[in-house]
Amino acid sequence: MWTSGILIRPCMMGGAEVTFDFETTLSVNSESSIAPWDWETLSSFQGFFDAGSTTLHRSNIKLSLKRKDKESLITTVVFELYGSKAILTYSGDQVLSFEVECVLSKNKDAYAVSFIQNKGAIIPRSMKGVKEVTVKNLGKRIVAVDVMQFEPLNKMVKFLAQYHHKAKLERKIRGQLKTIPFSHGAELLENLKKAFHSDKYFLKKLDENATVIQEVCFNYILAQNIQTFWVAADELFKEFFGGVRYLGPLRASAERFYRYQDLQIAEIDHTGANLPMVINSLDTKKKRELSDWMSANFGFKLELVTTGLHYALQIKEEHDDKFHNVSDMGFGYSQILPVIVSIWLELVEKGKGAKKKKSRTIVIEQPELHLHPALQYKFGLAIAKVASLAESQNFNFVIETHSKHLIDALGKSVRDSILDEDDINITLFEKERNGVTEVSFSGFDEEGYLIDWPAGFLSA
Incomplete structure (x- = not known):
């Protein structure tokens, strides 16, 4: 199922950073896609990861802890999958940073998440951002926002727009991207071709820039689905450590x-x-x-x-x-x-x-x-x-x-x-x-x- 190793190394604060490496095989619902969804409803559904069609994904998870001060720790979760890695750093429930990058090209994107929801979890299962809104009769209020439902898709639309004809509307690109399932490598390129099969201008640009488009797009797809993988990882860890x-x-x-x-x-x-x-x-x-x-x-x-x-x-x-x-x-x-x-x-x-x-x-x-x-x-x-x-x-x-x-x-x-x-x-x-x-x-x-x-x- 998975193996773990422990590496202890000095950290900059004069204390010790303790790192746990886990090579895992995660079972995840195969219908995952880059389309936004109410992931919390899905993940809270009992038996979600055992129901329907599932796929197995070999991944590496690294947990690092170091002392922030006498009363708190800084935790970093690095989730690596198919050449990309999602890096979350947090202290308590406050997110310090969340980035997704390609290991080879170093293409990196940061996301505006502010806090995690981690009750009873080994791996954080949910991240939220905050937004100031104006409520009628109440004035300005700070509300929680599901940043990861829309921000990766928005970034992907902006990225792919530069490879489309300038007359192509972003809302049309967004609509076509929503049909793409979770995929990587050559499979992802094929799914992009299917999604934009009638767009000859884009297909030509896709052939000319296949490597960079595939790498960057997978970063966005991983970001869109990261919480699904984290839920699967948390379930796996609980099952193992519970035994x-x-x-x-x-x-x-x-x-x-x-x-x-x-x-x-x-x-x-x-x-x-x-x-x-x-x-x-x-x-x-x-x-x-x-x-x-x-x-x-x-x-x-x-x-x-x-x-x-x-x-x-x-x-x-x-x-x-x-x-x-x-x-x-x-x-x-x-x-x-x-x-x-x-x-x-x-x-x-x-x-x-x-x-x-x-x-x-x-x-x-x-x-x-x-x-x-x-x-x-x-x-x-x-x-x-x-x-x-x-x-x-x-x-x-x-x-x-x-x-x-x-x-x-x-x-x-x-x-x-x-x-x-x-x-x-x-x-x-x-x-x-x-x-x-x-x-x-x-x-x-x-x-x-x-x-x-x-x-x-x-x-x-």
Whole structure:
């Protein structure tokens, strides 16, 4: 669906500008055009982006934040699509600038938008301008204006007028442009030819100036449709980040007995403290399915034993004849159990019967904490096996680790063809003497050997 990267770099204010890059594939209604519409009505219609005919657009989105003062930030959103990019800079709900430019030719246009409407959104979904009007009996008033509904089209009409015969009226050009759907490149040129098929003077000029006309016109088309793409991007981001589950580095230690507590049971919390309650909420069949899945993937079984008002978590390892209380099995099991059950809940249980597999990402900090090296290695193998089962379900792991054993296990999984080398990305963070953290990237080749790995990294 999409991948993200993080780049931290110095800014002019002496603080730090943090930039997030996202390569995305957006699903957008294919009937988008350069004609003005009431886009807010469309975007608020439930299921708008899933209904009717949709097209997929590969795009890059960059979010940058830097400190404006002690109480506010400046945010820049750069949306790049088919060689043009829309650049919005704002602070709070106040727009500082909005421009659309062609990357190659540097043709650029600014738009008179003043504020954004961003309630509950990651990406701003709407921009407005302001205009002073005279209202009868009330005098002059400042009103909000949907600048992006008409200004890009007006600019496009003015631009194309110079390639038409001087007798051609702008209102006629505007009327013909409204028939053009969202398009780019050669397709856009063909749509311009169709829209002005009877205008021989313009068609000649279009052939003579095809490149510049195509580039500039697409800038206007992107500007006209930018809020539609932003709504699609915001929906995509919400779906992805809404599926993120986080487990912290130091999880709750095991207790010999647990007393029922009124804690949420929909998912494991970041400390794993509600693990017994989550397992207790499962019916007998699901508990058995969980235990069998753990045995197949991690090599031990789990059961919850009720004793009066209390219950206990018990584990049986491979080649063992009986279950033992988790508090007698070493601290490592109490640390890894919340991780394993979280994986099962997200990958297996919540995925059952779903028509559309939602994006799910489990973020785990130091899963190796307090684990024996052999179990660290086994956990890495199990993670690879689980990931291979989840290939068709849009399931991701983000693991922060210092464990060489876990990384070695992933390499073996590539070598054994459980995972493809392209399924694993390794990002290395190393602090330099000047306090700046250097970020580099590594991975595996098709034989499971590390590539671009810095000498001595993770070594004593």
